[in-house]
Amino acid sequence: MGYELRRWFEDRLPQEISSGERVVALAIADLVWDDSRIGYGRLFTQKLLHKTGFENETQIGKVLGKLAARGIELRVPIAGQDGKPLRNKRGQLVYAHRGHQRTFRVPFESEFPGRPAPYWNDEGERSPDRETNGWRNAERSPARETFNGERSPSREGNKAERSPARESMVTQAGDPIPLTTTTYLPPSVAPRAAATPGRTDGSKTDDDAITAAVDFLMNLPQPWAVGRVSAKATAPQLLEVAAEQGWNLDDQLVTKLTENPGGIRNYRQVLRIRIGDLPKAPPAPAPRATSPLPPWCGECADGARAAEREARLRLVYDDRGHGHPCPKCHPQMTSHAA
Structure with a gap:
């Protein structure tokens, strides 16, 4: 379900959309039915969250809003009793509210600003029962040749369950979309x-x-x-x-x-x-050249042995108690002598 439609949609999505928007759009194309391009239901939403990695429907809704702003509308507005799309107080279309889940639909090529689809010349890899390039330039889904009228993605014997966007009624319990379970595979090991x-x-x-x-x-x-x-x-x-x-x-x-x-x-x-997208690591700083500490004379620093490893302690004191670098072993004095 959805594999050919996903490939079709993937080839036509605009280059400038973000990676998150592309993930959501392709996941929807992967889950809806090829013939009707429609999908809905509680299980559909759960699988969409799993495939995209988002934590809740609110995050999905924000991405769908960004896609709609780019002219790629993947939501079906809810219809009122009169059959017309519902609008809120600000005149905006309503896509979901309490008791009515979202219905998703992949648009046709003429309904969104897509890019021209490439021609890969891979007809040898296509199914033998398909006409070569039969749907490449057509305004329909790859599996739409045998479909005479748009229908809900529910099964034939499940006529009582309708899409919540078709009419103002709450979807009955149970999910009408027989989606297969998706197995999550972690990233490949290095x-x-x-x-x-x-x-x-x-x-x-x-x-x-x-x-x-x-x-x-x-x-x-x-x-x-x-x-x-x-x-x-x-x-x-x-x-x-x-x-x-x-x-x-x-x-x-x-x-x-x-x-x-x-x-x-x-x-x-x-x-x-x-x-x-991690870039190259910055080069490690070159180690600073340090001159070895001269041997301690043993007379300065009031005889404190810590002066063997601490040059700042190698001081001699005058009658007023002022410290001066030891002329015998302080690094400043020995470097001058050198």
């Missing part, structure tokens, strides 16, 4: 940490590195710190990027990942983006 079949060399070292990365992510300053599950999923990517860009898991990396916190609302999402 090549240097990948285990070779039949070998155990370095496996403990790799485990120690993963553990160190997990501890690093869980102990970031608030509100950047992540939980155990998220840390384990992100640790391999962090190790891979840090190794490629020359970073160590130290305070310098903490400062880089958590810089400029002003205006951030979703710290976990920003953290994942910053890890993926």
Whole structure:
């Protein structure tokens, strides 16, 4: 469900949208039905949150609003008793309110400012029962050839359940969208940490590195710190990027990942983006050349043996009690003599 429509939508989404907006748009295209381009329901929303990594519907709604401002409307307005879209007191369309869940719809090519789709000449990889490039320039979904009228994504025998955006009625209990369960796969382990079949060399070292990365992510300053599950999923990517860009898991990396916190609302999402876009580490400062401390004469500093390692103590005092650099062993005096 949604695979071909997702590919179709992915090729046409504008280049300038943000990564978060692209994630939400493609996740919706992946979940709706190809023929009707529509999806809704409690389970649909749960799967959308899982696929995008957002914590609640409010965050999804903000992203949908940004996409709508760019001319990419993925929400279906709720219809009133008269069949017309509902509007609030400010004249804005209503997409969700108490008792009415959001209904999502992927627009046709003429309904949003998309970019021209590339032609990859990959017809050999297409399903043999599809006409080659049959839907490339058409104003319809790839699987729409056998569809004669737009219908709800519910099953044939579930006629009583209608989309909440179609008419002013509360959706019945149960989700009409038979979505398949999505398995979450953590980021791939770095090549240097990948285990070779039949070998155990370095496996403990790799485990120690993963553990160190997990501890690093869980102990970031608030509100950047992540939980155990998220840390384990992100640790391999962090190790891979840090190794490629020359970073160590130290305070310098903490400062880089958590810089400029002003205006951030979703710290976990920003953290994942910053890890993926981590730049080259700054070069380490060159060590300063220091001259060795001359041997202590044993006469200055009132005989305090701490003067053997502390040049500032190597003083001789006049009758007034004023201290002066020892002419025999103070670094300033010996450097002048040299």
